[in-house]
Amino acid sequence: MILLLICWLWLVWGGYDRKFIETLGPIALNYFFATSAYFFFSSEHCFVFKMKKRIKTLCLPFVVWNTLYILLYILQNGIPNLSTVVLGYTLEPFDGPLWYIFVLYIFFGLSYHIDCIRNSNSKGLLFWVLLISICASLFHQFYISGSVSFVYDYWFERTIRMIPAFLFGAYCGKNAKTKKILKLPYIAIMIVAIVSWGLAIYLEDCFVTVLLLYICTVCVWFGFPNINFKLAPILCHSTFLIYVLHEGIVIVLLAFMNNIGLSNAIINRTYFIGCLLIFLFIVLGTAILINKIIEQCPVKVSEMLTGGRSGATHNKRSFVKNIKNR
Structure with missing residues (x-):
């Protein structure tokens, strides 16, 4: 992802x-x-x-x-x-x-x-x-x-x-x-x-x-070989949020850069890589933070925002069982 x-x-x-x-x-x-x-x-x-x-x-x-x-x-x-x-x-x-x-x-x-x-x-x-x-x-x-x-x-x-x-x-x-x-x-x-x-x-x-x-x-x-990536639980539960959030965060950050006159910075390759890494960490940090908030919310919140994928262990819902029941 x-x-x-x-x-x-x-x-x-x-x-x-x-x-x-x-x-x-x-x-x-x-x-x-x-x-x-x-x-x-x-x-x-x-x-x-x-x-x-x-x-x-x-x-x-x-x-x-x-x-x-x-x-x-x-x-x-x-x-x-x-x-x-x-x-x-x-x-x-x-x-x-x-x-x-x-x-x-x-x-x-x-x-x-x-x-x-x-x-x-x-x-x-x-x-x-x-x-x-x-x-x-x-x-x-x-x-x-x-x-x-x-x-x-x-x-x-x-x-x-x-x-x-x-x-x-x-x-x-x-x-x-x-x-x-x-x-x-x-x-x-x-x-x-x-x-x-x-x-x-x-x-x-x-x-x-x-x-x-x-x-x-x-x-x-x-x-393709069957490879199981053992991600840390904090990242594993946030992958869906990373996907749905990244586009909106990019839109907001690009608008912000345009307003403060930094839109030309991404033309330079060095600045571009720097912006890329900053945006990446912002997306990851935001997804992990929202996942932590969802974990403290009722199960319905997790179902609405992630289909039960996020905060499953804390909400006493096992998304793995949901997958098996498909």
């Missing part, structure tokens, strides 16, 4: 190695949607139970944090019209911290139909993964070239690109033998991932790039 934060800051402020960093976002999102689908479809619980569970762990934080960011947008730009406020929960007029949860819930809602396809012919689901991957890549090419333009086209383009990853995760959810899909040594799979990533950087943004990033995601899925 911290690594992604650093890459995000580097991309926004420095403009250094932009093409290299721009590919991290799509890979991370593909992996997130695949993982979410995997947990959803591998669970033995009924559909209603799984959806109710995600109202608490996903929907509540989504509504709360996007509402806070809409209020931040209003403070910066004035009171918008009603449609702008409503769209603030998707991708317009800005990327909220949890915009993808709305898309993810749409996919969860279609899970019954996905299950029907998978149960009738599991390999047929892989065919849909391939077909929609090509269609999503083509639409991306049309979108960036300006060949297609309609209301909410940006949101539609981002959404359709997530479908193949979600379907892939759904396929893996109840197929224990998916590891046999790629009958290659781990090192060979990771080489393919690196080559795909490198080609995506070299070719920049186009139809082939989207396909290469899909390939990279699948290779990372099968080839």
